[in-house]
Amino acid sequence: MGNIAVIGSLNMDIVNHVLKMPLPGETIKALSTEYIPGGKGANQAVAASLSGSRVKMIGAVGSDLFSNKLIESLNEHGVQTDTLVNKKCETGVAFITVDHTGENNIILSEGANGLFSERDIPFSLFDDVDTLLVQNEIPWHATRFAIETANKNGIRVIFNPAPALRSKAIIPLVDVLILNKTELEVLTGSIVKDISSAELGLKDLITDGVREVVLTLGDQGSIYMNSGGKHLYTPAYKVNTVDTTAAGDTFIGAFASIYEADLSIEEKLLYSTAAAALSVSKKRAQTSIPNREDIEQFIAQQM
Secondary structure, eight states: OOEEEEEOOOEEEEEEEOSSOOOTTOOOOOSEEEEEEEOHHHHHHHHHHHTTOEEEEEOEEOSSHHHHHHHHHHHHTTOBOTTOEEOSSOOEEEEEEEOTTSOEEEEEEOGGGGGOOGGGSOGGGGGSOSEEEEOSSSOHHHHHHHHHHHHHTTOEEEEOOTTTOOOOTTGGGOSEEEEEHHHHHHHHOOOOOSHHHHHHHHHHHHHTTOSEEEEEOGGGOEEEEETTSOEEEEOOOOOOOSOOTTHHHHHHHHHHHHTTSSSOHHHHHHHHHHHHHHHHTSSSSGGGOOOHHHHHHHHHHHO
């Protein structure tokens, strides 16, 4: 399923499960607390690996005990970690609150992720990969350098601008842009009220130079557009939602892995949608990400 380099964040997710989200100034008790390996970069790397790709993870961890746990988790899921760098600081941490419906909010403490730079990216990395997968949880200058270098070397760039990116200058260098409603609004400056307004925002990004764009809409599915005029809506699968923490990352990693498969874009999106559906039906981040066999079995059961 291709060779993928993921350049991005690694975090230890500290997950508090609650009945409901706290109001401003309110103190509530957590039902339980878990420490789960996460980070958008690491989650997407795991999802791509479990879907059958050969994946390298490039990023930074700190000098604390969390770093070993994050590396162990990646290795257990088949992700290569010899290109990770160690920084003399704390490892990145995400403080996640999940309510009884599975919805979540997240506060990031970037730690080592914030010290990652273009100097930490080995030039040999681009010799044997066909896809670069990046997000926006490490310093922008490093992400921009990676995108520019991949583009110059004819390597496909899949970009998830999360947290939301305000500048569209990099868009012409991106092959596939995958984003959610909030990220679309920040990037285009438009308000997404419904499907029609979302489609207008996506058309703006196509005009700005991206070749393909996917808008993920959670339980409402996704919208796909490309520069050739293709326009596709993919509904979400109906599942019992337990935890949405890694759903978007699972969709993106699965899509990056399946991208080169001899399938139609409709089939690729259905596969990625099924991966996300399976992930929300389980607790935790990386441990909720399904493998290719489970995804294909799930799709077969829906027919």
